[in-house]
Amino acid sequence: MLANHIGFYSLIMGLLSSILIFIFSLKSYQGKVIDKRIIPSSFFQLFFVIVSFTSLVICFIISDFSNETVFNNSHTNKPIFYKISGTWGNHEGSLLLWLLVLTLFLFLFLINSRSELKQYRVLTVIFQQVIIIGFFLFVLFTSNPFSYLFPKPIEGLGLNPILQDPALAIHPPILYIGYVGSSLIFSATLAAVIENYISKDWAKNIKLWILISWIFLTIGIMLGSIWAYYELGWGGFWFWDPVENVSLMPWICLTALLHCVLILEKREILKSWTIILSIATFTLSMCGTFLVRSGILNSVHTFANDPSRGIFILSFLFLLVSISVIIFFLFHKENQNDYKKIYFLSKEVSILVNNWFLMYFLSVILIGTVYPIFLEVLTDHKISVGPPFYNKLIIPFLVFFLVFMSIGPNLKWIKETNIKNKVQLFIFFLISLFLSLFLFYKSGQTNLTITILLSSSLYLFIVTIKDFFTKDLYNLSKKIAHFGFSLLILSILLNSILSKEVIVNLKVGDKFNFKNEKIIFNSLENSRKVNYESVVGSFTIEDDKQKIYEFKPELRIYDQPVIITSEADIKVDLLKDKFLVMNIIKGEEYFNVRYQIKPFMIWIWISVLLLAVGGFLSLYKRFYEK
Amino acid sequence: MVKKVKLRILFLLTIVLSAILIVFLILKSLEKDVVFFLSPTDVKDLKIIETKKIRVGGMVKDKSISINSEKVNFIITDFKNEINVSYSGSVPNLFSENKGVVAEGFLEDRNYFKAVKILAKHDENYMPPEVKKALGEK
Numbered sequence: 001m002l003a004n005h006i007g008f009y010s011l012i013m014g015l016l017s018s019i020l021i022f023i024f025s026l027k028s029y030q031g032k033v034i035d036k037r038i039i040p041s042s043f044f045q046l047f048f049v050i051v052s053f054t055s056l057v058i059c060f061i062i063s064d065f066s067n068e069t070v071f072n073n074s075h076t077n078k079p080i081f082y083k084i085s086g087t088w089g090n091h092e093g094s095l096l097l098w099l100l101v102l103t104l105f106l107f108l109f110l111i112n113s114r115s116e117l118k119q120y121r122v123l124t125v126i127f128q129q130v131i132i133i134g135f136f137l138f139v140l141f142t143s144n145p146f147s148y149l150f151p152k153p154i155e156g157l158g159l160n161p162i163l164q165d166p167a168l169a170i171h172p173p174i175l176y177i178g179y180v181g182s183s184l185i186f187s188a189t190l191a192a193v194i195e196n197y198i199s200k201d202w203a204k205n206i207k208l209w210i211l212i213s214w215i216f217l218t219i220g221i222m223l224g225s226i227w228a229y230y231e232l233g234w235g236g237f238w239f240w241d242p243v244e245n246v247s248l249m250p251w252i253c254l255t256a257l258l259h260c261v262l263i264l265e266k267r268e269i270l271k272s273w274t275i276i277l278s279i280a281t282f283t284l285s286m287c288g289t290f291l292v293r294s295g296i297l298n299s300v301h302t303f304a305n306d307p308s309r310g311i312f313i314l315s316f317l318f319l320l321v322s323i324s325v326i327i328f329f330l331f332h333k334e335n336q337n338d339y340k341k342i343y344f345l346s347k348e349v350s351i352l353v354n355n356w357f358l359m360y361f362l363s364v365i366l367i368g369t370v371y372p373i374f375l376e377v378l379t380d381h382k383i384s385v386g387p388p389f390y391n392k393l394i395i396p397f398l399v400f401f402l403v404f405m406s407i408g409p410n411l412k413w414i415k416e417t418n419i420k421n422k423v424q425l426f427i428f429f430l431i432s433l434f435l436s437l438f439l440f441y442k443s444g445q446t447n448l449t450i451t452i453l454l455s456s457s458l459y460l461f462i463v464t465i466k467d468f469f470t471k472d473l474y475n476l477s478k479k480i481a482h483f484g485f486s487l488l489i490l491s492i493l494l495n496s497i498l499s500k501e502v503i504v505n506l507k508v509g510d511k512f513n514f515k516n517e518k519i520i521f522n523s524l525e526n527s528r529k530v531n532y533e534s535v536v537g538s539f540t541i542e543d544d545k546q547k548i549y550e551f552k553p554e555l556r557i558y559d560q561p562v563i564i565t566s567e568a569d570i571k572v573d574l575l576k577d578k579f580l581v582m583n584i585i586k587g588e589e590y591f592n593v594r595y596q597i598k599p600f601m602i603w604i605w606i607s608v609l610l611l612a613v614g615g616f617l618s619l620y621k622r623f624y625e626k
Numbered sequence: 627m628v629k630k631v632k633l634r635i636l637f638l639l640t641i642v643l644s645a646i647l648i649v650f651l652i653l654k655s656l657e658k659d660v661v662f663f664l665s666p667t668d669v670k671d672l673k674i675i676e677t678k679k680i681r682v683g684g685m686v687k688d689k690s691i692s693i694n695s696e697k698v699n700f701i702i703t704d705f706k707n708e709i710n711v712s713y714s715g716s717v718p719n720l721f722s723e724n725k726g727v728v729a730e731g732f733l734e735d736r737n738y739f740k741a742v743k744i745l746a747k748h749d750e751n752y753m754p755p756e757v758k759k760a761l762g763e764k
Binding site for chain 2: 367368371382384386388503504505506510555563564583584
């Protein structure tokens, strides 16, 4: 009760302070002196949002069902950890979290940018404040997390059980830091355009924010993917589901931006392209929010389908994009001396090529994601675009992308003159070609596209490993990140080629032979847990070397809401995952059992972590160079 | 100066051409790889039965699920028409009688559908839009 009121009123106070900041910063922009009240009031804004968010968390912890959000998404018998994570496991709470990250980023920007140009700083605050106020209004008018219910219900409706999972509990906050970071990049870019400050210095400063959001977006996507792997029980980690795509699109755009900013920093070219990428990244993040929140895409992220919310985000997005386009055309002037000579064999050209490839992947995913929506609106046909579409369009280009990625980083800035030196690269290419041919000869597969893809990813793998043995330790972050990427592609590839699976309906006591292994369904065991009924199946799998593996997949029948989830039992080792999951079919004696052998699964996660580690190292370097 | 202008034109031309190529490529493969979504009534109204992969959505008819060790058979209904489905593969937990279902696979004839995948919906209250419409009209 009390927490509910505190939360609501501090949200309003937060809105008031954000309007104050907006006014102060407008004044300081005209007066050309920074108003001393901006930083304290941005601190207050952050403080009020934190208070509001904390009180929502408290409402969840004490199960205050007079709060409508709590009523809809919580239940008294839920473990405390999931009561807390339930705070952002719903539409209203997650928007409050979004707001929290927005205000936090603004505050961090303010205290970290003291050395930068005054006008640029103030303008960034103005743009960021527009976004913040927009979200404040959105939260207060269309999705107030503190709506009041009277009479107070006795019990809540409960949180969707498949969300009750540790990976998914921290997935939203981390992903949001990535998404929201792009808003700061957006504001800073617009400010820099107006101030004509797109320069080497600016590139250095903005890179910090690009890195932060890139790292968090990477980890956030990985967490969601890990969750999908063991919780949804399909045994895959990426399904080209629209909801996954909307998080991948900003990531691709951000990756392109990350590389593009390097060129800007070194050579002061490609200014317009950098601006366009920054705007695009933010637009894609917002579009993702819109698509997911408006209920157009049906998924676990769709909490409540309320058209007014979708329309609000869409019109807000439209407003922001039009402002940014107008600013871009009005203020951005190319200076004549910006044209510099560019040689074909140089690092900047190879980064540009990388950007083009990324844009191609982005457009494939974008069209695959939005085309079904448009088609449904226009013709009433319902379609879905599945993995074959993406595989067919992405894999051929991925081959060239990987080859370019192996060669590009070995070129010099401005102009590469020493061509003879690159014989080594060519030899590596031949080695990887032969290696993949050999592997295919061994495994007996004859798929040409996959052979080519394998050889190009092996090539990148070898080249990135070789890079670790060069003497200069400079640019270690890049080496790690590129190595991580090559490992990622390689392990995804090997994983998809070498995976084996069997799906069978079994009764207790049944045996089933799969290749050289024997699956035995021994017994079932029921037990009662805090908020669910647990049914644990006991399986043994015996291979031809008499090695015995025990599997204990679980079915959880949750009380509120009544939903059954399967918890897969996964035996992880460095070479392969063994994955066994069982599903209930209609309460009869048969269980639907799925057994999979997934080679190199753990390397997929490790390589994504390596990507993030590379990002962190680069970030660390930024801080210490300052 | 002239050289610079030429270079820029060349550059723009490459961009435009590659953009056209990309859009063409994407649309071409979209034509082949999309999967249409039909309700049992739509299936009944089909003029020709194609061998393309489709999705059929509706409710699982009451008391229609039967299981043996390889297969699950059931009936999808939209309360106007029905279709028999046979399926071997993994079954999502939310699959049960009187619940919404979307099955992906191939039509054998207007009454028999061979599914290769049953899609899990994340929400227990999910109901395919067609079914919602059909129920609303009833």
